[in-house]
Amino acid sequence: MNIMKAIRVAELRKKLAVIPAKIIISVILTFLVYWDTSIGTVWNNALQAPSKYLITLFIAYGAVSYVCFFIRLMHNWILGFVIAIGVAALVTTQTAKLGDKPFLIAFAIMLLGGPVLDILNLMRYHSLKNEVIRAEEERMNARYDDGYEDGYYRGMRDERRYRDEIEEEEYRRERLERRRHMREEYDYRDEDYEDYIEENDYGYDREDEYDEIEDHAGYEYYEEEDRYEEGNSENAAGFFADCKTPASIKRRYHDLCKVYHPDSGNGSSEIFYRIKDEYDRLNSGA
Numbered sequence: 001m002n003i004m005k006a007i008r009v010a011e012l013r014k015k016l017a018v019i020p021a022k023i024i025i026s027v028i029l030t031f032l033v034y035w036d037t038s039i040g041t042v043w044n045n046a047l048q049a050p051s052k053y054l055i056t057l058f059i060a061y062g063a064v065s066y067v068c069f070f071i072r073l074m075h076n077w078i079l080g081f082v083i084a085i086g087v088a089a090l091v092t093t094q095t096a097k098l099g100d101k102p103f104l105i106a107f108a109i110m111l112l113g114g115p116v117l118d119i120l121n122l123m124r125y126h127s128l129k130n131e132v133i134r135a136e137e138e139r140m141n142a143r144y145d146d147g148y149e150d151g152y153y154r155g156m157r158d159e160r161r162y163r164d165e166i167e168e169e170e171y172r173r174e175r176l177e178r179r180r181h182m183r184e185e186y187d188y189r190d191e192d193y194e195d196y197i198e199e200n201d202y203g204y205d206r207e208d209e210y211d212e213i214e215d216h217a218g219y220e221y222y223e224e225e226d227r228y229e230e231g232n233s234e235n236a237a238g239f240f241a242d243c244k245t246p247a248s249i250k251r252r253y254h255d256l257c258k259v260y261h262p263d264s265g266n267g268s269s270e271i272f273y274r275i276k277d278e279y280d281r282l283n284s285g286a
Helices: 003-016 019-033 039-048 050-074 077-098 100-145 151-185 190-200 207-232 246-260 269-284
Strands: none
Touching: 003 100, 003 246, 019 050, 039 050, 050 077, 050 100, 077 100, 100 269, 246 269
């Protein structure tokens, strides 16, 4: 799974979340355009001539999308609305001097650009989401085939192996220390000392070799850990790498959960738990 693609899916979902609001506003504008005496009258007229109302609804949706584009661009409702009106007035006045054809082209771009982009983003969202989830499932299945339930258990196995090696070296060191203490109790006569060594099977002095073995074991463990990190985290940056503040981390977490939470409809438990683990590590200061 590419983490950047997973984040991109969450960003697309955030953009698509305003579509229901735009549809509601477009319906209200359509009713206001054809307002007669009551909502019931407008509704009856819409049932009798649906094509006219659908075209108006589509144009209203395009106009709302056009205004929303500038609002999202400026990150301000009032400023975005004012700039949208100003750009529309500028385009109208300039294209009117060139003729009807440039005006119709500009008008079509302004009204059709929003709906077309929403449709493309919706298609891109579903295809990219399925691609990310499928890649994660394949990665997890490959781990199952290799005999690992997850990368976490592989790391635990390597850590246990490393600890066992260190414990073994500590035991050898203890034997070496006992031999030293027992040697001090003797009168350092070679014959007595050699007899004692043979009787107690304490062998020869391998302190330097033990140090080398311990250092080598630690090096192998951390080298293996680095290889694991490089090979199994497709993007070492993580889901929250570009988040600079705790508030941005929290927003990114909520956006990702809305997409990948198992209860969201067609989410992914594998991706969700990876996101949650990383979020918990950040909050715990790990």
